[in-house]
Amino acid sequence: MALRHAVLAALLDGEHSGYQLAKIFDVSVSNFWHAVPQQLYTELSRLETAGLISGRQVIQHDRPNKRVYTATRAGVDELERFAAVPAKPGIIRENLLVMVQAVDHISADAVIAQLEERARTSAAKIEVFERTLEHLRGGLDERTFLRSAAPIGPYLTCLRGRRFEQENHEWFTSTARLLRARAGAHAEGGEAP
Numbered sequence: 001m002a003l004r005h006a007v008l009a010a011l012l013d014g015e016h017s018g019y020q021l022a023k024i025f026d027v028s029v030s031n032f033w034h035a036v037p038q039q040l041y042t043e044l045s046r047l048e049t050a051g052l053i054s055g056r057q058v059i060q061h062d063r064p065n066k067r068v069y070t071a072t073r074a075g076v077d078e079l080e081r082f083a084a085v086p087a088k089p090g091i092i093r094e095n096l097l098v099m100v101q102a103v104d105h106i107s108a109d110a111v112i113a114q115l116e117e118r119a120r121t122s123a124a125k126i127e128v129f130e131r132t133l134e135h136l137r138g139g140l141d142e143r144t145f146l147r148s149a150a151p152i153g154p155y156l157t158c159l160r161g162r163r164f165e166q167e168n169h170e171w172f173t174s175t176a177r178l179l180r181a182r183a184g185a186h187a188e189g190g191e192a193p
Helices: 003-011 018-029 037-049 073-084 095-101 108-137 142-148 152-187
Strands: 053-058 066-071
Touching (some): 003 018, 003 037, 003 066, 018 066, 018 152, 066 073, 095 108, 108 152, 142 152
């Protein structure tokens, strides 16, 4: 997947400025695609030049003018072509896993500290996903929303993000606890649990 497809998908729900798009990427798109604002602005320019999005200038009297973008028919067609191509499986490239892999030969304390920090970060992300899901549902319960409400795409990707962070949180927490227990058992001269 290219950044262009993530930007096009984010613009399907309406007209957004580059700043608004960066906020969307921070909250709802970040669970499956990371991009910094500079990358987004560059991609918006490319997409507009290619005719996949259209932009218009908004004159603001109390703030600097802004440019807002929306997906064009050609942009939606590009997403249709993208959706027809078999998706490649995701891969894990995680620095923390390299540290855990090496934990038998390096200080476990440093790795445990990293795991515990990442558990806190995951817990915070889970809370953001919960609030986002609640906002998307409006006043509906989840079962009703999933059966018939819209937009379903952002909701489903947010559900995946929440599950991913829940799995991360559980793994970070349990791995830190296990390594801490092993370090304590070794310090006491006993066997690891």
